[in-house]
Amino acid sequence: MNEHVLRTAAPGVAPLPEVDHPSSPVAAFGAEEPLRLDAGVDLGPWQIAYQSYGALNAERSNAVLVCHALTGDQHVANRHPVTGKPGWWETLVGPGKPVDTDRYFVLCANVVGGCMGTTGPASRSPHTGRPYALDFPLVTIRDMVRAQAMLLDRLGIPSLFAVVGGSMGGMQVLQWAASYPERVFAAIPIAASARHSAQNIAFHEVGRQAVMADPDWRRGRYIEEGVRPRKGLAVARMGAHITYLSEGALHRKFGRSFQDRAAPTFSFDADFQIESYLRHQGMSFVERFDANSYLYVTRAMDYFDLAADYGGVLAKAFKGSPTRFCVMSFTSDWLFPTVESRAVVHALNAGGAQVGFVEIESDKGHDAFLLEEPEMFAAARGFLDAAAVARGIR
Amino acid sequence: MNEHVLRTAAPGVAPLPEVDHPSSPVAAFGAEEPLRLDAGVDLGPWQIAYQSYGALNAERSNAVLVCHALTGDQHVANRHPVTGKPGWWETLVGPGKPVDTDRYFVLCANVVGGCMGTTGPASRSPHTGRPYALDFPLVTIRDMVRAQAMLLDRLGIPSLFAVVGGSMGGMQVLQWAASYPERVFAAIPIAASARHSAQNIAFHEVGRQAVMADPDWRRGRYIEEGVRPRKGLAVARMGAHITYLSEGALHRKFGRSFQDRAAPTFSFDADFQIESYLRHQGMSFVERFDANSYLYVTRAMDYFDLAADYGGVLAKAFKGSPTRFCVMSFTSDWLFPTVESRAVVHALNAGGAQVGFVEIESDKGHDAFLLEEPEMFAAARGFLDAAAVARGIR
Numbered sequence: 001m002n003e004h005v006l007r008t009a010a011p012g013v014a015p016l017p018e019v020d021h022p023s024s025p026v027a028a029f030g031a032e033e034p035l036r037l038d039a040g041v042d043l044g045p046w047q048i049a050y051q052s053y054g055a056l057n058a059e060r061s062n063a064v065l066v067c068h069a070l071t072g073d074q075h076v077a078n079r080h081p082v083t084g085k086p087g088w089w090e091t092l093v094g095p096g097k098p099v100d101t102d103r104y105f106v107l108c109a110n111v112v113g114g115c116m117g118t119t120g121p122a123s124r125s126p127h128t129g130r131p132y133a134l135d136f137p138l139v140t141i142r143d144m145v146r147a148q149a150m151l152l153d154r155l156g157i158p159s160l161f162a163v164v165g166g167s168m169g170g171m172q173v174l175q176w177a178a179s180y181p182e183r184v185f186a187a188i189p190i191a192a193s194a195r196h197s198a199q200n201i202a203f204h205e206v207g208r209q210a211v212m213a214d215p216d217w218r219r220g221r222y223i224e225e226g227v228r229p230r231k232g233l234a235v236a237r238m239g240a241h242i243t244y245l246s247e248g249a250l251h252r253k254f255g256r257s258f259q260d261r262a263a264p265t266f267s268f269d270a271d272f273q274i275e276s277y278l279r280h281q282g283m284s285f286v287e288r289f290d291a292n293s294y295l296y297v298t299r300a301m302d303y304f305d306l307a308a309d310y311g312g313v314l315a316k317a318f319k320g321s322p323t324r325f326c327v328m329s330f331t332s333d334w335l336f337p338t339v340e341s342r343a344v345v346h347a348l349n350a351g352g353a354q355v356g357f358v359e360i361e362s363d364k365g366h367d368a369f370l371l372e373e374p375e376m377f378a379a380a381r382g383f384l385d386a387a388a389v390a391r392g393i394r
Numbered sequence: 395m396n397e398h399v400l401r402t403a404a405p406g407v408a409p410l411p412e413v414d415h416p417s418s419p420v421a422a423f424g425a426e427e428p429l430r431l432d433a434g435v436d437l438g439p440w441q442i443a444y445q446s447y448g449a450l451n452a453e454r455s456n457a458v459l460v461c462h463a464l465t466g467d468q469h470v471a472n473r474h475p476v477t478g479k480p481g482w483w484e485t486l487v488g489p490g491k492p493v494d495t496d497r498y499f500v501l502c503a504n505v506v507g508g509c510m511g512t513t514g515p516a517s518r519s520p521h522t523g524r525p526y527a528l529d530f531p532l533v534t535i536r537d538m539v540r541a542q543a544m545l546l547d548r549l550g551i552p553s554l555f556a557v558v559g560g561s562m563g564g565m566q567v568l569q570w571a572a573s574y575p576e577r578v579f580a581a582i583p584i585a586a587s588a589r590h591s592a593q594n595i596a597f598h599e600v601g602r603q604a605v606m607a608d609p610d611w612r613r614g615r616y617i618e619e620g621v622r623p624r625k626g627l628a629v630a631r632m633g634a635h636i637t638y639l640s641e642g643a644l645h646r647k648f649g650r651s652f653q654d655r656a657a658p659t660f661s662f663d664a665d666f667q668i669e670s671y672l673r674h675q676g677m678s679f680v681e682r683f684d685a686n687s688y689l690y691v692t693r694a695m696d697y698f699d700l701a702a703d704y705g706g707v708l709a710k711a712f713k714g715s716p717t718r719f720c721v722m723s724f725t726s727d728w729l730f731p732t733v734e735s736r737a738v739v740h741a742l743n744a745g746g747a748q749v750g751f752v753e754i755e756s757d758k759g760h761d762a763f764l765l766e767e768p769e770m771f772a773a774a775r776g777f778l779d780a781a782a783v784a785r786g787i788r
Contacts, residue, residue: 134662138658197645202668205669206632206636209628210604213607232607235629238596239633247592256589266531275596278596278599278600295662
């Protein structure tokens with residue numbers, strides 16, 4: 001890995017594997033059942049790819065929806081078909097886990113605008129027969145949630161026992177509770193916020209500009225031209241990855257340690273371990289993620305401002321909410337700091353909702369929600385167990 | 395400014411104006427007076443460009459060296475020859491200012507590896523007749539300081555009344571005090587640290603990769619090929635710029651305000667004011683700064699670890715130091731947080747040095763040292779006034 005530049009320029013790159021052949025079940029909706037987007041466009045035909053775990057009970061009362069983060073997908077608790085790695089939240093979701101698939105029917109769907117089987121910018125436009133690319137309409141967090149609601153309708157699930165998600169997944173949890181309060185019994189938004197901050201918009205914008213600056217982006221038409229903006233997307237991922245960690249975690253894991261040697265090489269090689277690590281993060285990401293999806297999904301997060309839909313008063317989004325909430329944050333998360341979760345908790349309280357709040361001591365930064373955090377597991381388990389009793393789930 | 399991508403791709407770009415024709419006085423050193431670099435290379439012939447303000451007194455005791463930050467230069471208190479803007483630290487340096495040019499002889503030199511007249515990667519190599527590009531040896535903060543010391547020798551200044559600098563300039567201040575204690579009467583390191591953190595190395599690495607990912611970088615040979623990696627450098631600058639601010643300042647200045655309208659456009663235009671601002675920062679930067687210099691100077695900061703030269707014990711760098719110090723930091727600076735300055739203060743105390751420490755309440759982030767910060771001005775003035783009395787400067 002010791003060379004100046006990212007080794008991502010493979011000639012004749014293969015298309016992303018999931019664009020046309022999703023490895024998950026798909027709910028397909030015809031042109032007569034379009035997804036109505038906030039941008040004022042009807043998207044159709046369209047489809048949503050999902051994974052499910054466990055069994056729906058006779059009362060249809062035990063469904064749990066897991067919402068994935070920016071670069072996640074529906075493979076929450078099974079081996080990933082592209083990377084071969086374990087599901088991204090197997091620590092939390094599975095048999096005997098806090099989100100217990102022996103007890104609950106767990107669903108996870110790829111977001112609209114994504115690249116793992118749900119319709120997104122890499123999908124073929126029915127109008128042109130070509131990939132949408134930048135002709136794909138902008139989507140919002142509310143659009144993602146609306147698509148999930150249509151999936152639930154299709155599957156015959158009138159209401160959810162719980163909605164759980166971290167980061168952008170937590171934004172969807174909050175949107176679910178606001179848009180469909182009667183369909184959400186319990187909600188766990190983790191490391192999230194009710195609006196994307198100026199600093200977070202700024203980081204996203206740099207990532208998008210890195211993608212668009214890559215000449216292989218071809219103004220979004222790279223699929224047709226048989227290339228991919230690998231370097232630009234890798235740079236975007238490297239920058240974003242820093243924001244998922246914390247200075248403390250970086251210092252503990254890497255410090256100023258040199259890579260494979262005791263002294264600097266006085267070069268632009270990946271001298272420091274942190275450099276080698278980041279380059280690896282960038283290079284592996286481009287193998288599994290579509291660059292245009294990265295633009296669309298970051299944009300959806302930027303646009304998220306739940307209070308704006310309620311006259312600027314967040315409490316109104318949750319007024320009289322029947323949902324019970326467990327809000328969680330991490331002390332070292334500077335991307336979605338505790339102050340953002342606290343604002344949500346205040347609004348929930350003001351709206352009269354039932355809410356618990358846990359700030360978890362961790363030095364792992366924003367990424368903590370994906371990692372081994374026993375306090376998070378214990379809080380989720382306790383909250384869901386109590387809610388299951390209240391809901392009458394055995 | 396409302397378009398998807400950075401508007402930096404001007405065909406037939408002019409070379410950077412300062413590479414061959416510096417607008418400042420230059421001290422030139424022949425091959426027989428090389429700059430000995432930490433990388434084990436003798437750089438020569440070489441030159442250092444500088445600006446000076448005020449007059450050296452008969453005792454040669456009133457010289458103040460100002461050290462510039464990453465993308466700064468020698469034009470500290472005069473109109474910039476390229477941008478036409480005021481000097482970058484005219485708030486602090488000038489007639490009647492805390493660093494009073496009516497009283498002190500103020501010097502500021504472009505760092506080695508820079509692009510405003512001092513020898514750097516854009517300079518012509520005497521061996522090949524072509525720009526050095528990546529054949530330029532890696533430089534360190536200590537090399538920058540060594541070059542400045544040779545300039546002082548040339549100018550007949552045996553010792554400095556004071557060395558002042560913020561950020562990378564503050565690193566040079568600390569290096570000056572460690573390398574040449576007998577030549578530094580007083581030192582003001584502001585918003586600095588004695589070693590670059592893992593997180594800061596990570597941010598630099600992303601910036602470098604953004605530059606190197608630009609095909610117009612041409613493996614560093616862009617000058618000869620008549621192009622410049624403008625988009626890559628703009629992306630690097632955008633990302634870095636976020637780290638110079640604070641979430642509080644971004645929120646106060648921009649919040650989630652839309653650009654020129656009340657609602658989102660549902661596009662990748664610069665919808666948010668923060669996006670437009672960042673794009674402007676990126677685009678204006680490439681007009682005045684050389685991309686390879688950006689690689690070299692960021693690398694110099696990465697390598698900075700003052701304690702490493704003293705067996706890992708920072709206090710040894712300042713053991714028995716005759717210099718008096720005034721260390722300053724800003725509460726909202728997360729790039730060089732107060733904890734870093736505090737570590738310097740502890741080491742100075744342990745080394746037996748005379749030291750004062752001021753943490754300034756500000757929401758302006760790292761950039762605060764360049765902005766209107768009356769408490770910083772007052773502290774600098776008070777400290778220098780007292781030091782001038784002790785030094786016998788009228």
